[in-house]
Amino acid sequence: MRKKIVAGNWKMNLSFEEGQQLTSELVNMFKDEAIQDVVVVINPPFPHLYPVQRLVGDTAGVFLGAQNCSDKESGAFTGEVSAKILASFGVSYVILGHSERREYFKEDQTLLATKVNQALAHGLTPIFCCGESLEIRESGTHEETVKAQVTASLFHLSPEEFSKVVIAYEPIWAIGTGKTASAEQAQEMHAALRSHLASKYGQAIAEQTSILYGGSANPGNAKELFGKPDVDGGLIGGASLKSRDFIEIVKSF
Numbered sequence: 001m002r003k004k005i006v007a008g009n010w011k012m013n014l015s016f017e018e019g020q021q022l023t024s025e026l027v028n029m030f031k032d033e034a035i036q037d038v039v040v041v042i043n044p045p046f047p048h049l050y051p052v053q054r055l056v057g058d059t060a061g062v063f064l065g066a067q068n069c070s071d072k073e074s075g076a077f078t079g080e081v082s083a084k085i086l087a088s089f090g091v092s093y094v095i096l097g098h099s100e101r102r103e104y105f106k107e108d109q110t111l112l113a114t115k116v117n118q119a120l121a122h123g124l125t126p127i128f129c130c131g132e133s134l135e136i137r138e139s140g141t142h143e144e145t146v147k148a149q150v151t152a153s154l155f156h157l158s159p160e161e162f163s164k165v166v167i168a169y170e171p172i173w174a175i176g177t178g179k180t181a182s183a184e185q186a187q188e189m190h191a192a193l194r195s196h197l198a199s200k201y202g203q204a205i206a207e208q209t210s211i212l213y214g215g216s217a218n219p220g221n222a223k224e225l226f227g228k229p230d231v232d233g234g235l236i237g238g239a240s241l242k243s244r245d246f247i248e249i250v251k252s253f
């Protein structure tokens, strides 16, 4: 059985106090509402990681994730944060290849492959994002595009390494736009991705890889999305900033 995962991506939001407030609310709700069989990952900006972790403590099923890591191991790289440092702070997951990083920070497929290697080398689980623009969706080449992103940054991994990776399909036209992919569109892409994984790593590994959907997921559409056989959870941006909305999404399975 593959893991069901809901990851909240705070992006570049929330002050120290706001982050503490949101985390306390989440932790209390998780205690009250006993979320079972779902892995919850909180991905705040870097300075929040340690204080958020102190609040999360040993809350069952809740893990800490970063939104990025360096492609370098350590050394004179001012402003960067390595996978090694993250791991030493108890971080378990790292989002890599988010479309905002690809677009605004010009992260290319080769760099992302190196970041994936760094994450795995230090025991972090990469949440590897892929997804197409509206233009590509309209041209009908979205499946090839998304498969090519996965091939370029992940298919150098050994089967053992690859089996530690989580994939997030995030159509760029649905991120922060209020326009969600329909559950059918998500299912279609997730199934195509899974068969792509099977062609490289075999059916067993493909079947145990969690593939999350991201892009304007909210409490109103999560149930339908998560109800699809190949949708194993979500990467949640805007709705992860409100504790009630985030919990409702977690409870949508």
Ligand code: PGA
Pocket: 009, 170, 174, 175, 176, 177, 178, 214, 215, 216, 217, 235, 236, 237, 238, 239
């Ligand atoms: P959104 O963002 O839920 O605000 O659309 C998702 C993401 O970018 O991870």
